[in-house]
Amino acid sequence: MTTRRIDALDVLRGVAIMGTLGTNIWIFTSPAGPTGVLDALGQTGTVETFLRFLTNGKFLALLTLLFGVGLELQYRSAERRGTPWPGWYLWRAGLLFVEGLIHYVLIFEFDVLMGYAVTSIIVAYLIGRSDRVIRVWMITVGSVFTTLVALVTLGMMYDQASVDGQAVVPSTLFTEGGYLDQVAARIDMMGIYRLEAVFIVPLGIVLFLLGARLMRAGVFEGSDRGATLRRKLMIVGLGVGAPLNLLTSFAGETWSLVDRYLLPPLVALGLLALVTTIVHRMSGAPGLLRRGLTGIGRTALSCYVLQNLVASALCYGWGLGLAGRFDGLRPWWVVAAWAGICALLMTLSTLWLRRFERGPLELVWQWAYKAPQPRPVTGGVTDVSSRR
Template sequence: MTDRRIDALDVLRGVAIMGTLGTNIWIFTDPGGPAAVFDALAQPGAVESFLRFLTNGKFLALLTLLFGVGLELQYRSARRRGTPWPGWYLWRAALLFAEGLIHYFLIFEFDVLMGYAITSMIVAYLIGRSDRAVRAWMIGVGSTFVVAIGLLTAVLLAQQDTAADPASAPGTLFSQGSYGEQVAARFELFGLYRLEAVFIIPMGVVLFLLGSRLTRAGVFEDSGRGAALRRRLMILGLGVGAPLNLLTSFAGEGWFLVDRYLLPPLVALGLLGLVTAIVHRMSGAPGPLRRGLTAVGRTALSCYVFQNLAGAVLCYGWGLGLAARLDGLRPWWVPVAWAVICVLFMTLASLWLRRHDRGPLELVWQWAYRAPQRSRREGERASASR
């Protein structure tokens, strides 16, 4: 790996983290909180629909592709060292699941880390197989996923023609409830809030494997081969996927699943190609934006958790309660809240990295990952000395 290639990955991670906040900020700023997601999915106004279109599902898919890239790099590292695979990688995945579980209960209902952890355990056993086998898995899982989305979309479209029940009054748990009450609700509604994993895991299997294979195909290389591949991704994602995704964003609630899970991965491929191409064309010292994105990319786990914590503090009733106070200014104040949180964690990440080489949660995670390995080595040395 070249330095430039590492730079591209850090910038991409930073873009993906900021983009996921662009989706989640609509949840935080709704007075009904995460519970409002399970309402009738009523079509918002034109301005809000367009703003949601800019982020909905796209950066979740981009982050998923990048997890696949990271898994490929871990696999390569294990092969170079001659260590068993998946071996200790499964412990990494278990720690990620534990991190996601804590994040879910204490901070945010729609955590993605648990889904990524389960997906990584599955893909860890596939990534080293032949290209033919990997293609078969991608086609099989991807086709099943597309068919399932299609059937569910048909059901949603059919239900649009039936009389809808009167809308219920919005809940007050997130606008007026205490922090403890919200945590208790996450325990009580665990199955409901974790329902998205049904879509994230199969989508993740395909995108993890695709991220791995794109890395092998040279998508991050500063070469003619890499540039050609990036151009094809931009044409597919931004030339084909984005216009179709814009249509589904305004097509009504019946197209929600297509709009969230089917078309955004295509757009994410275009974003992957575009951001990488821009990084390769940059010369000279990086500016403030690139430095901030790189810092976020290097502290991605910490920034992901921090942005959700910041959103909760700003918007929920036990914090500043801005979701209820500024509901009359929706959707205009929502992008402002997103920008404030992004600038905040970009600044904090940059300051933190002046003294540390990893983010705070990354340091804790690295210690937890290495602790059992150290204990095992010490035990082996003690046994050998007897």
């Protein structure tokens, strides 16, 4: 692993974290909160629809790909050290699930960490298998997932007439309710809010494995092979996926699942390739933007939780209540809120890393995740490229 490749991963994680906020900020700034997400589908203006298109699903997919890269790195490290796999990694996945559960209950309805934890346990048993086995799993799970999205989309088209005639009762929980009221609502409605896991887990299996395969293929390398692969990904992702995704964004709520789960992963591949290429072409000392993105990338877990906490305090009734006060200024105040929170994350992460190697939550993880010391490997160096 070259230093430049690690730099690219840090920058990519920073971009992914800021991009997920770009999606979630529309939830926080809605006076109806998370309950207004489905109500707003197909009912926003042209400008807001385009702004939502820029982030919706794409950075979730990018973050998921990067989780797969991280899992591959964990596997390689275990192989190199001669430690059992998945072994102690399952404890890591358990910690992630607990972190996600706490984050869901106390802060945000659409937490993705719980889904990632379940996905990582499944993929941990696949990551060391042969390329043929991994390919079969990707094709099978991907086909089932695509079929599920297609069937639900057809069902939404069929029921569109009856849905259009229903009146929506606006919720005041997030403009007038207290913090504990929102916590109680998350607990009471866990079955509804956690339904997204039906889509996140199978999609995550495919993207985790794809991220691992991309790293094995050398997509992060500065070699000609890496550059060629990145060019192909940019053509497919940005040249084909992005235009199709733009069409589905304006196609109405019946296409919402295709718009969020099927096409964005293609765009995410193009973004991954584009950002990596830009990092490879940079020379000299990192600028302000790159330092900020790298800081967020190195403290990704802390920044993910903090951005949702800050957005809640700014927008909800128990905080400053800006969602209700500034609703008439949409969509521009939403963009300003996103930019302000991103600037705050860049600043805080950069200052924090001047004194610490890891973010606050990452330090807690370091304490909790006390992996056993590696056993010495006999009979030569472990071949990390071998597959069972």
